Amino acid sequence: MPFTFNSDVQLRDVTLRDGLQLTGGLLSVERKVEILRSLLKLGVTDIELGSMARPDMVPPLANTLEVAEQLTDEELKHCWIWVATPRHVEKAAAAGLRNFQYCFSASDSHNKANIGRDTETSLSALPEAVAYTKAVGGEIQLCIATSFTCPFEGIISEQRIIDIANDPRTEGTSDIVICDTLGQAVPEQVRSLITRVREETPARRIVYHGHDTWGLGVANTLAAVQAGATLVDGALGGLGGCPYAPGASGNTSTEDILFALRPQWLTPEIFGELVSLGDDLLAELAEPNRSKAAQGTRSKASAFEWTFANRETTVS
Known part of the structure; x- marks a missing residue:
């Protein structure tokens, strides 16, 4: 029996938000729009286009709303924006955005470092953010950072995540995002927590956000x-990391995830274009490319259809 892949799983590319947070280089509005449209054209269904974080705190994301204003309504349907307060939702909605990722940390210490308030304060403000979202016909995700470990408090208990997910104030969120912010989790931990979220909390789409630190x-x-x-x-x-989480490194690579999941739209030719897009961006930012799959495409094993010994001349 031939091997089959799970085609029901979708990838959200977070290059333009989480990916850029720690970079020294800044991308123009035009360049960000170009990257976003290239990803959509290749087949990526969901994109995190930026953040409502304070521009002085995260300069690479300062032009997020300007990017949103350049997009069509159809393009915006595929885009998510990181928010941490009801006011963030209100301002992002005014720019045309309708998909919001309301994020706070399971640990007070990281939430204070990252957002400037304790977790309870963030959770208490969520119903207002949900109300703003519903008023514009949007969707809002419950995003729990440091779901496994915190750089200041260590291991986070599974029950802490379950309790947050079951809190009545999270009602109205369409998805729950479980984040391995530091990339310190191992597969059995991830499997265990995601299983409990699926079985013990309200029915929501489950999103996983991981880093490749270890x-x-x-x-x-x-x-x-x-x-x-x-x-x-x-x-x-594999670009990215959290500026307020010591020890965090890049996100799990889009190229590596797609090579592993092999969605139906991903052909070797499209994969080559995706690798080229990543190569060009990382070179532009003077950042190392950590994708193992991107390295794999350079193999001389030409019998394997996913390698591109002559990729520069055969893939547009």
Whole structure:
């Protein structure tokens, strides 16, 4: 029997938000729009286009709303924006955005470092953010950072995540995003928590957001999918990290996740174009490309259809 892949899982590319947070280089509005449209054209269904974080705190994301204003309504349907307050939702909605990722940390210490308030304060403000979202016909995700470990408090208990997910104030959120912010989780931890979220909390789409700090990004993503996640996050070339989480490194690579999941739209030719897009961006930002799959395409094993010994001349 031929091997089959799970075609029901979608990838959200987070290059333009989480991917850019730690970069020294800044991208223009025009360049960000170009990258976003290239990803959509290749087949990526969901894109995190930026953040409402303070521009002075995260300069690479300062032009997020300007990017949104350049997009069509159809393009905006595929885009998510990171928010942390009801006011963020209100301002992003005014720019035409309708998909919001309301994020706070399971640990107070990281939430204070990242957002400037404790977790309870963030949770208490969520119903107002949901109300703004519903008023514009949008969708809002419950995004829980440091779902496994915190750089200041260590291991986070599974029950802490379950309790947040079951809190009545999260009612109205369409998805729940479970984040391995530091990339310190292992597959069995991911499988266990995602399973409990699926079985013990209100029915929502489960999203997994992982980092590859300890080399288990793809393995953890696949464990999340096996446990019930149907949307997973990745960034081109493994770019990214959290400026307020010491020890965090890049996101799990978009290229590596797609090579592992093999969605129906992904052909070797499209994959080559995706790799080229990542190569060009990482070179532009003077950042290393951490994608193992991108490295694999350079193999001279020409009998394997996913390699591109002559990719520069055969893939547009």
